Amino acid sequence: MAAANMKDVKRRIRSVESTKQITKAMELVASSKLRRAKEKALAVQPFFETLYDIMSGISSDRDFKSVYTKKEPEKSTLIIVIAGDRGLAGGYNSNVLKTAEQRIRRLESDKEKISVMAIGKKSVEYFDKQSYELAGRYPNIAESLDIYEAMDIAQEITERFRCRDFTRVELVYTTFVSALTQQPVEISLLPVENLENGGVKSSSLTEYDPSPEEVFDGLVPQYLGGVLYAAVVDSYASEQAARRTAMESASDNADEMINQLSLLYNRARQAQITQEINEISAGSLRDE
Structure with missing residues (x-):
């Protein structure tokens, strides 16, 4: 009985050790991907900060008007929801999808028409099962996304906004605060509002050709593409950080389980040895 119990415990220990090797490898991969994602985000930041400054300077003019700043009485909102492409990342996916669902319900309570653009496999899978109109599906793009692909998505959004397919665009994603x-x-995102002047002292000091409005309208798709790109990269970094934390916790739990099973195995082995000694002693006494 003890031998059979020891064999089961030994098999369980080997199984947990195999699982620990997987979680440890996933933790290291997530750490590497997190570092690269943070580098990508920092690399494009100066360019889009400059775009923001220019847009802020133009929009500070009281006479300025643009289709991208105009508020419409009709309520039709596009929600862009960015989630991960894989699981095993703790509460990362469930938290952002829950936030998006809460925002959608608030808009629906105001009688707004809702469309969803899903970015990330988990976001696509979730909203495919819901009753919302899907304006776009972009699974498995976060890791390989470049700025040009983000610009293409932004161009589609701005064109549909100009055509009044929707009168408002919002974005729900996960921002990286820290590794934990x-x-x-x-x-x-749209209409563009509440732009603060980020360093441009006065738009009157700069001449825009052919006009400030046309320059602004030309910058909006690029700016929107930059925001989308930064949000996807930020979300991807958050996903990797969440996965690294989850896998680190799983590895720690595996260590604890291995220690407990090893103790159980040693106790069973000790009990077997004691039983064998008792049997030998009893046999010796009978021989005498």
């Missing part, structure tokens, strides 16, 4: 903290956030 990732926070789902909601931001408004």
Whole structure:
């Protein structure tokens, strides 16, 4: 009986050790991907900060008007939801999808028509099962996304906004706060509003050809592409950080389980040895 129990415990220990090797490898991969994602985000930041400054300077003019700043009475909103492409990342996917669902319900309570653009495999899978109109599906693009692909998506969004397919565009994604903290956030993209002057002192000091409005309208798709790109990269970094934390926790739990099973195995082995000694002693006494 003891031998059979020892064999089961030994098999369980080998199984947990195999699982630990997988979780440890996934932790290392996530750490590497997290570092690269942070480098990508930092590399494009100066360019889009400059775009923001220019747009802020133009829009500070009281006479400025643009189709991208115009608010419409009709309520039709596009929600862009960015989630991960894989699981095993703790509560990363469930948290951002829950945030998006809560935002959608608030908009629906105001009688707004809702469309969803799903970015990330988990986002696509989730909203495919819902009753919302899907304006776009972009699974498995986060790791390989470049700025040109983000610009193409932004161009499609701005064209549909100009055609009034929807009168408002919002974005729900997860921002990287630290290696241990990732926070789902909601931001408004279109119409462009509440731009703060980020360093341009006065738009009157700069001449725009053919006009400030046309320059602004030309910059909006690029700016929107930059925001989307940064959000996808930020979300991807958050996903890797969440996965690294989850896999680190899983590896620690595996260590603890291995220690407990090893103790159980040693006790069973000790009991077997004691039983064998007792049997030998009893046999010796009978021989005498």
